[in-house]
Amino acid sequence: MPVRISDDASARATGADDVAAAFAAAGADVARVSSWGMQWLEPLVEVDGIGHANVTPADVADILAGSTRLAIGPVAEHPFIARQQRLTFAPSRWPISRPPAAGAASPRRGGSAPGRRSRR
Amino acid sequence: MTTSDNGDLGAIIAAHKDRDGPLLPILQAVQEAFGCVSEAARREIAHALNLSRAEVHGVASFYHDFTAAPRERPVVKICRAEACQARGVEALMPAAERAAEGRAVLEPVYCLGLCGIGPAAMVGTRVHARLDEARLAALIAEA
Numbered sequence: 063m064p065v066r067i068s069d070d071a072s073a074r075a076t077g078a079d080d081v082a083a084a085f086a087a088a089g090a091d092v093a094r095v096s097s098w099g100m101q102w103l104e105p106l107v108e109v110d111g112i113g114h115a116n117v118t119p120a121d122v123a124d125i126l127a128g129s130t131r132l133a134i135g136p137v138a139e140h141p142f143i144a145r146q147q148r149l150t151f152a153p154s155r156w157p158i159s160r161p162p163a164a165g166a167a168s169p170r171r172g173g174s175a176p177g178r179r180s181r182r
Numbered sequence: 183m184t185t186s187d188n189g190d191l192g193a194i195i196a197a198h199k200d201r202d203g204p205l206l207p208i209l210q211a212v213q214e215a216f217g218c219v220s221e222a223a224r225r226e227i228a229h230a231l232n233l234s235r236a237e238v239h240g241v242a243s244f245y246h247d248f249t250a251a252p253r254e255r256p257v258v259k260i261c262r263a264e265a266c267q268a269r270g271v272e273a274l275m276p277a278a279e280r281a282a283e284g285r286a287v288l289e290p291v292y293c294l295g296l297c298g299i300g301p302a303a304m305v306g307t308r309v310h311a312r313l314d315e316a317r318l319a320a321l322i323a324e325a
């Protein structure tokens with residue numbers, strides 16, 4: 063299960079690169095993804111759909127050991143996200159930031175809207 | 183600009199000359215390669231693109247990132263726009279100015295898109311947020 067860490071400006075400006083390096087050094091499979099847009103939670107680290115907010119390199123071992131000290135629950139259900147009606151960045155794309163490898167199962171999950179076709 | 187630079191300048195111009203809207207990519211590449219877009223370079227770019235020197239100068243002087251001469255000191259851009267003001271950037275400035283004295287140039291910029299997590303600053307291509315006095319001073323010292 064990859065550890066998802068944004069590489070947009072707000073994440074990098076708050077130290078996400080160091081956090082990503084620390085996860086990689088600890089042997090985790092790190093995927094740099096786009097941001098959910100919740101600047102105040104960055105660096106936001108997503109493990110198995112669960113967000114961990116304002117993570118520093120010092121928290122990495124804890125998170126990998128299953129600590130929920132910084133956990134904010136499922137990111138897709140965060141009120142800031144759940145209350146939005148996304149028209150262009152449709153829920154069917156959450157939280158995909160690059161196309162899945164050919165033949166890979168669709169990583170669609172979270173708040174996917176029923177009946178919506180994912181375009182890719 | 184020395185003659186030996188002219189070869190590189192010519193190569194930069196040739197690389198972008200035939201694309202749509204060649205001026206900005208050329209100015210960016212020249213600034214990157216030489217640390218400035220000198221008067222001589224502006225002249226040569228204008229000539230190559232069949233533009234007036236005034237046109238090239240107008241574009242080059244509109245964007246603060248294009249400089250006529252190389253900068254002697256590293257530049258730290260500190261956001262002084264509304265959200266960063268609300269988040270206290272002005273209170274950091276005396277310490278920032280002390281840290282910059284004799285080693286870096288502080289430039290105000292107006293919004294780095296990090297409004298929710300200001301005060302924000304930029305050094306080179308890197309942005310930094312949630313700055314306090316100590317972190318901003320460290321940034322300036324390392325710039």
Ligand code: FES
Pocket residue numbers: 261262263264265266267292293294295296297300302
């Ligand atoms: S106001 Fe400072 S980043 Fe937008």
